[in-house]
Amino acid sequence: MLLMNTDLTADTRPSVACVSGRRVVDVLSRLDVRSVLLDNPTPLDLACQVDVPLDVDLDDWDAAEAALRWLHAGRPLDAVFSVYDAHLPLASYLAARLGTRGLDLQAALACHDKIRMRMVLTSGGVRVPDHLPAADPADAAAAAQRLGMPAVPVVVKKATGSGGRGSMLCRNPEDVARAVELFGPGALLVERAVEGPEYAVQSITSDGRTEVVGILAQHVGPGPRQAETGYDFPSGLGPERESEVASFVTRALAVLGFDHAVSHTQVRLTADGPVLINVAARPPGGQLCAATERVSGIDLTRAAAEIALGMPVTRGTPTATRVLYRCVTSENPGTAWYDLDGIDAPAVTLDVEPGDSVRSVDDPDGGSYGRIVVYGDDPAELESRYRAIFESLRLHVEPDHQQVMLP
Known part of the structure; x- marks a missing residue:
């Protein structure tokens, strides 16, 4: 499906193409731009909000290029971008x-491939975890042993995609398997x-000029994931x-070559200084975008579109100086139950319905x-x-009636 305004010469707005983008279509509709959406x-519902909805196989880069080149x-485009990990390389x-x-x-390719990312960062003198690639998954056990297991734990990660769900802390060979x-x-990647x-x-x-707009202390749960x-x-760090x-x-x-993008970077602070864990060339997920906007005045999804187009980043007035952000988790698997009556709705986001199954x-x-x-x-x-x-x-979570875990 391709719909477009035939009077192209009358439209002088900046023109931008976004590769997939439910999160960004609302932003584009508020900007004075001509929007093209590839999906x-x-x-x-999204096709009705953009100027040109374009159906194309996003796994076929040649077809995507041919359609966008036409x-x-x-009507020349000014920028192409995405806010989704899977589509960043294509954009x-x-x-x-x-x-x-x-x-x-x-x-974009370095952010998509964790092995490539570590090679680039290491060559540029940026500290990353000691690591070894396992091009064949069967080599993961040997890589873990070379890195010191079982004396020290390792983290096994999918080299591409999956985010946090493609990462597992391993304390022994059985965990690696x-x-x-x-x-x-x-x-x-084994590190x-x-x-x-x-x-x-x-x-x-x-x-090419980076501005850090927020640093948050991040909490992680027990277990392999x-x-x-x-x-x-604030992060709790001193100035x-x-x-x-x-x-x-x-x-x-x-070092990675960032020029026009927003980013979400995870860093561990050791006794010897910072160690980079991961870089995502996109706004953060969950409610972190909203949290960042509340304390910085910057909507990172809108900023991604503005940066792509070379526009000044819109800066609002911060409306809070502190954020307390807690994920809802369970110590045990089971069926989740809750009651939203009388709850301050904006403060709560739940991804399951009452009666849905949840994992620990x-x-x-x-x-x-x-x-x-x-x-x-x-x-x-x-x-x-x-x-x-x-x-x-x-x-609460049934059948064991174990109360959900409080961080």
């Missing part, structure tokens, strides 16, 4: 092929586990350590199934509000 297929010839490829603005292709079975075929607190760093990069269980802003983390991330993004937080396929996020200026007040919301939800 397979394009959801009908549009580009009739950068299309931008490079058409000669428009977009995230540097080498940076389980990770290999769980992740299936495809290259793996020595890094001890130290973790931080989530949100930043914007335009024309080390699922994210919450965030705090000197926070500046050290910001400078470290800025340098890492420069320490299950390799488990994690969180909701979020409670409160904002304000007083730490004691935030904690009190969070507790009141949590207790009002009456969250």
Whole structure:
């Protein structure tokens, strides 16, 4: 399906193509731009919100280029971008092929492939965990042994895609074998586990200049998946350590070749300094975008579109100085029950309906199934509000009636 305005010469707005983008279509509709959306297929509701909905096989890069090049010839595009991990390489490829603005292709490919990312960062002198690639998953056990297992734990990760669900902490050879079975075929990365607190760093990069807009302390749960269980802003770091983390991330993004993008970077802070765990060339997931906007005034999804087009990033007024963000998790598998009556709806996001099954937080396929996020200026007040919301939800998991876990 391809719909387009035939009077192209009358439209002088900047023109941008987004590769898939439910999260960004609303932003584009508020900007004074001509929007092209590539998807397979394009959801009908989104097709009605953009200027040109384009159905194309996103796994067929030649077909995507041919379709976009035809549009580009009739009405030149100014930028191509995406806010989804899986489509970042394609968006950068299309931008490079058409000669428009977009995230540097080498940076996009490095963010897509964790092995490539570590090679680039290591060559640029940026500290990453000690690691070994396992192009054949059968080599993962030998890689873990070379890295010091069983004396030290390792983390086995899918080399591409999957985010946190493609990562597993392994303390023994049996854990490694389980990770290999769980992740299936495809290259793996095996790295020595890094001890130290973790931080989530949100930043914007335009024309190669990076600005860190927020650093949050990140909490992780027990078990092999080390699922994210919450965030705090401010980070709790002093000004000197926070500046050290910001400078470290800025340098890492420069080494990766970031030029036009927003990013979500995970860093562990060890006794010897920061260690980079991962870089995602997109806005963060969950409620982190909203949390970042509340404390910085910057909507990272809107910023991604503005940076792609070379526009100034819109900066609003921060409306809170603190964030208490907690994920809803369970210590045991079972059936989740809760009651939303009388709950402050904006503070709660739940991904399951009452009666749905949930896995435990320490299950390799488990994690969180909701979020409670409160904002304000007083730490004691935030904690009190969070507790009141949590207790009002009456969250519990059957059949063992184990209360959901509080971070």
